Amino acid sequence: MxxxxxxxxxxxxxKKALLGFSLIIIAITVLLFVASVSWSNESSTMQMGxxxxxxxxxxxxxxxxxFKDNFHMLMQNSVTRKGTFTATMLGFVTTAGFLSAISIIxxxxxxxxxxxxxxxxxTSFFETVYPAHVNGMNNVLILLESFLLYFVMMLAVVGxxxxxGVIFYRLNKGGKVALAVGIPVFFSVILPVVDVLIFDGRIxxxxxxxxxxxxxxxxxxxxxxxxxxILVFLFSGLLSWITMRKASVKA
Amino acid sequence: MSGIEVRNLSKSYGSTQAxxxxxxxxxxxxxxxxxxxxxxxxxxxxxxITNRLFADSGExxxxxxxxxxxxxxxxxxxxxxxxxxxxxxMRVRDVFKWTAAFYxxxxxxxxxxxxxxxxxxxxxxxxxxxxxxxxxxxxxxxMSVNVPYVFFDEPVLGxxxxxxxxxxxxxxxxxxxxxxxxxxxxxxxxxxxxVIEHVVMIDKGHIIKDEPIESILSxxxxxxxxxxxxxxxxxxxxxxxxxxxxxLKTAYVSGKVPAEVPxxxxxxxxxxxxxxxxxxxxxxxxx
Numbered sequence: 001m002x003x004x005x006x007x008x009x010x011x012x013x014x015k016k017a018l019l020g021f022s023l024i025i026i027a028i029t030v031l032l033f034v035a036s037v038s039w040s041n042e043s044s045t046m047q048m049g050x051x052x053x054x055x056x057x058x059x060x061x062x063x064x065x066x067f068k069d070n071f072h073m074l075m076q077n078s079v080t081r082k083g084t085f086t087a088t089m090l091g092f093v094t095t096a097g098f099l100s101a102i103s104i105i106x107x108x109x110x111x112x113x114x115x116x117x118x119x120x121x122x123t124s125f126f127e128t129v130y131p132a133h134v135n136g137m138n139n140v141l142i143l144l145e146s147f148l149l150y151f152v153m154m155l156a157v158v159g160x161x162x163x164x165g166v167i168f169y170r171l172n173k174g175g176k177v178a179l180a181v182g183i184p185v186f187f188s189v190i191l192p193v194v195d196v197l198i199f200d201g202r203i204x205x206x207x208x209x210x211x212x213x214x215x216x217x218x219x220x221x222x223x224x225x226x227x228x229x230i231l232v233f234l235f236s237g238l239l240s241w242i243t244m245r246k247a248s249v250k251a
Numbered sequence: 252m253s254g255i256e257v258r259n260l261s262k263s264y265g266s267t268q269a270x271x272x273x274x275x276x277x278x279x280x281x282x283x284x285x286x287x288x289x290x291x292x293x294x295x296x297x298x299x300i301t302n303r304l305f306a307d308s309g310e311x312x313x314x315x316x317x318x319x320x321x322x323x324x325x326x327x328x329x330x331x332x333x334x335x336x337x338x339x340x341m342r343v344r345d346v347f348k349w350t351a352a353f354y355x356x357x358x359x360x361x362x363x364x365x366x367x368x369x370x371x372x373x374x375x376x377x378x379x380x381x382x383x384x385x386x387x388x389x390x391x392x393x394m395s396v397n398v399p400y401v402f403f404d405e406p407v408l409g410x411x412x413x414x415x416x417x418x419x420x421x422x423x424x425x426x427x428x429x430x431x432x433x434x435x436x437x438x439x440x441x442x443x444x445x446v447i448e449h450v451v452m453i454d455k456g457h458i459i460k461d462e463p464i465e466s467i468l469s470x471x472x473x474x475x476x477x478x479x480x481x482x483x484x485x486x487x488x489x490x491x492x493x494x495x496x497x498x499l500k501t502a503y504v505s506g507k508v509p510a511e512v513p514x515x516x517x518x519x520x521x522x523x524x525x526x527x528x529x530x531x532x533x534x535x536x537x538x
Contacts, residue, residue: 002326009349009352073337078302082320248298248304249332
């Protein structure tokens, strides 16, 4: 299997966007610090955080757009669908690891700023969601658990993005339009209306309860979320493979 | 057996039967012409052989091993397809670089020299190339991969006469230096007839001819001379078509050359394109 070359190609395709994105995120963090030092006064405070969410959005888009070009280039070079899928998944693991590391670096920069400039408050996504869990916890362990959570969160998100990309590729024009319109309409119009009119809001309550359980929020256990997100990645990967294993190059 | 063996391939798109129980072999170190009208099933056949498309039934073997989803076997095959599959924003030089990463036998020097012969700008991005230069990029890459089986699907699409001639010359040169199997699918039958050794004709999803070119051309002949003499000579013969130039008439005739031909008539080899038209479009032969 031409796995090494396929993996290298998949990473080459991501490399420029990944580096550009990382530099922008780090630059924004540093600029915010410089701005807060230059223009803030003692009475005002500045809250920093949520940069991890930008990485999650970035990797979702990367997953969504990566199928067609990679599939075509690898097919051109006689790589099987199995090889394409394996290389892509390895690429996603690498990208998720890299972006999680960048998120941690950004977090460290923000924490450093916070310690230098007392009016800057830095709270990570991890600390916001699991405040009781991190309370009194060793800083290194917080970083390690944050890394782990971001890593699996990005894997899950890129897996879902990739699955959507594969489904889009395989659908005909009518199917693409139906999916592109149907999903937003279902979640933003049909589901809320049905929920309010028929179920008296029980669907929303049930969804919130479900999210609470699978992310271990009430239990304040991030490992529940880690396991759930790994399952999402594995399941979306399996569905992607089932969808792409019979895919043909479109004329 | 060695070579590519296509066994009973069938493929349909909805109600359209693109291939119907197609069986054909592509032997080692031969140049094949895959000829057929639009929609005859040429590209479908090539796409299935190269694992880009799956057949409804049947199989393709290379040296006895199934090709389908087989990385090891597929590394012996390269297809220059009509559709360009290289990323739109990839530069010509990077196309060569990445092809070399997948095909270690890729000859970069040859690719660069050939690109120069075609005046292909290495710095240009794929999507900025014209149709002709897009074809040149694909064919230079295909000519440089050095694998035992190379498929060319409409290789000269958009190329001017000079570049088409250059391609045919380079193909023969390359083949003479190190023989390989080239399967050329094209509509330009006249041009390719001087290059190919073996013809596979496909029509409405069926293989209708699978013979050496000499054998096909020996199934007919052309007769040229004064119009009256030609008409008289072919009166009892199966004529495919006629050409007129001034007072001279040429008739394309099916069958063996008769032992006696009037001295004012000249017999020459059959034209492959005329044979092709005859075989794929019998009802439209004009007098």
